[in-house]
Amino acid sequence: MAKHRGRGVASINYPIGMNLGGDPSQALVHSNPDGKFTVALSSIDLGQGMKSVTRQIAAETLGVPVADVYVDTADSDTGPHCMGSFASRGTHRVGNAVIAAAKEARGVMLEAAAEELEVNAEDLETDGKGNIHVRGAPQRSISVADVAIAAQFRQGKTISGRGIFLIPLSDVDPETGEMTPVSCYAHACLVADVEVDDETGEVTVLEMNSAYELGRALNPKLVEQQLVGGAWMGMSHALYETTEPHYPSRENGAVDFNEYLMPGPGDIARHNIAVLERPAPDGPFGGKGPGEMCANPVLPAVANAVFDAIGVRINDLPISPERILRALKTRDGISH
Amino acid sequence: MTKTPLQFRLNGAEKAVFTEGGQNLLDVLRREVGDFAPKYGCGQGACGVCTVLVDGEPRLSCLTLAETVQGQAVETTSGLADGPELHVLQTAFMEHFAAQCGFCTPGMLMAAKALLDTNPTPSRDDVVEAISGNICRCTGYEPIIDAILDAAHNRRRSA
Numbered sequence: 345m346a347k348h349r350g351r352g353v354a355s356i357n358y359p360i361g362m363n364l365g366g367d368p369s370q371a372l373v374h375s376n377p378d379g380k381f382t383v384a385l386s387s388i389d390l391g392q393g394m395k396s397v398t399r400q401i402a403a404e405t406l407g408v409p410v411a412d413v414y415v416d417t418a419d420s421d422t423g424p425h426c427m428g429s430f431a432s433r434g435t436h437r438v439g440n441a442v443i444a445a446a447k448e449a450r451g452v453m454l455e456a457a458a459e460e461l462e463v464n465a466e467d468l469e470t471d472g473k474g475n476i477h478v479r480g481a482p483q484r485s486i487s488v489a490d491v492a493i494a495a496q497f498r499q500g501k502t503i504s505g506r507g508i509f510l511i512p513l514s515d516v517d518p519e520t521g522e523m524t525p526v527s528c529y530a531h532a533c534l535v536a537d538v539e540v541d542d543e544t545g546e547v548t549v550l551e552m553n554s555a556y557e558l559g560r561a562l563n564p565k566l567v568e569q570q571l572v573g574g575a576w577m578g579m580s581h582a583l584y585e586t587t588e589p590h591y592p593s594r595e596n597g598a599v600d601f602n603e604y605l606m607p608g609p610g611d612i613a614r615h616n617i618a619v620l621e622r623p624a625p626d627g628p629f630g631g632k633g634p635g636e637m638c639a640n641p642v643l644p645a646v647a648n649a650v651f652d653a654i655g656v657r658i659n660d661l662p663i664s665p666e667r668i669l670r671a672l673k674t675r676d677g678i679s680h
Numbered sequence: 681m682t683k684t685p686l687q688f689r690l691n692g693a694e695k696a697v698f699t700e701g702g703q704n705l706l707d708v709l710r711r712e713v714g715d716f717a718p719k720y721g722c723g724q725g726a727c728g729v730c731t732v733l734v735d736g737e738p739r740l741s742c743l744t745l746a747e748t749v750q751g752q753a754v755e756t757t758s759g760l761a762d763g764p765e766l767h768v769l770q771t772a773f774m775e776h777f778a779a780q781c782g783f784c785t786p787g788m789l790m791a792a793k794a795l796l797d798t799n800p801t802p803s804r805d806d807v808v809e810a811i812s813g814n815i816c817r818c819t820g821y822e823p824i825i826d827a828i829l830d831a832a833h834n835r836r837r838s839a
């Protein structure tokens with residue numbers, strides 16, 4: 345009876361978004377009379393940072409402080425259409441839609457400012473701090489708030505913009521079977537070190553080392569947060585979580601947190617992450633987005649590490665103590 | 681059903697409510713008092729999102745019979761901040777990105793507060809132990825553990 349160490353590697357190329365009938369998302373941007381902007385989306389933030397990233401993207405494109413942008417994802421019935429927060433598509437699809445909407449709104453904002461300053465809109469630039477001034481002559485300046493007031497109460501203009509980003513449906517070529525379902529891929533490689541106890545069948549992940557290429561990390565802290573949390577979820581899927589029945593039938597499956605196992609804070613493994621940034625040509629500011637791939641490479645890497653440790657392939661998830669012990673018996677020719 | 685009067689302190693303020701026999705503390709806090717900081721997750725003591733402090737001790741409010749807190753001091757996340765001043769734990773959670781969906785956060789904060797109130801110099805293992813009854817689906821725990829250690833450090837420095 346012993347503990348066996350093993351190391352496993354897995355690499356993935358992960359498509360951003362999906363292509364089941366075209367993959368669109370829309371955004372609407374408008375200013376309020378106080379010069380603050382609202383970005384309306386139906387793209388839901390469930391903790392992955394959708395609101396933070398689209399807020400940064402809108403502020404950067406408009407040329408106003410991040411604090412002056414509010415992202416409203418209140419209601420998918422009344423908001424502009426979005427396919428949804430899935431398939432790792434948020435940053436890329438919605439981000440691009442926000443850029444388009446913010447560009448149009450910025451155009452109107454500069455037109456309104458030009459009218460106030462009696463100059464040409466092409467000669468104006470934003471300082472990112474809430475002011476618009478004539479290029480090369482920063483003393484000829486007006487605040488975004490004053491422009492918004494003028495647009496609203498004097499000029500009768502809405503400082504607003506519409507944006508959509510669509511990856512159209514890619515048909516399959518009947519001759520070759522070729523198609524282009526996605527426009528951009530993210531990449532990752534993960535190494536897992538495990539220890540397998542051949543007496544209890546338990547697998548412990550000792551350490552993970554990974555490298556992720558995600559385009560530009562638009563918010564590096566959020567990216568790190570996704571990668572750390574996602575790897576934990578991958579580890580959890582690899583070793584613990586299942587709704588499958590215990591014995592003998594489906595009715596005896598896990599129905600609550602007492603039976604559906606998830607690792608606790610004591611079961612986490614050290615995870616060293618390298619983020620490589622190769623900006624995507626069609627990504628918003630080069631971003632692709634971490635999304636689902638945070639969890640994916642962990643599963644095959646752990647399965648490979650278990651193989652390395654005890655020489656048997658476990659082909660079903662999760663790699664539970666029972667599956668390990670049964671596999672060891674088969675390996676050693678012991679009948680069940 | 682007969683109702684029983686119940687008096688306790690919630691985050692320093694006196695509360696008096698009527699409870700039904702067998703009602704749990706989580707239900708009383710959310711329904712009778714209107715403090716929605718403690719969350720309802722599993723209702724059976726397995727997830728920790730309902731964690732509150734009763735006389736400084738962490739308790740799973742979903743498993744605590746409401747009438748047992750008669751005359752005692754209950755603390756929830758609603759009482760952590762002092763006006764606009766965030767509690768040192770809240771600041772640390774923010775700085776370490778220790779919340780994603782945020783559903784586990786109120787329970788984590790209260791479990792952490794119970795730890796720091798009794799042990800100002802916790803080790804990493806102490807922190808893991810203190811939050812071991814709390815499930816987080818999103819963060820992988822690492823940022824939460826780091827935040828709590830950092831909060832302990834900052835609290836000592838400013839004390």
Ligand code: FES
Nearest residue numbers: 721722723728742
């Ligand atoms: S709701 Fe109380 S422990 Fe889950």
Ligand code: FES
Nearest residue numbers: 780784816817818
């Ligand atoms: S932040 Fe989502 S459960 Fe912890």
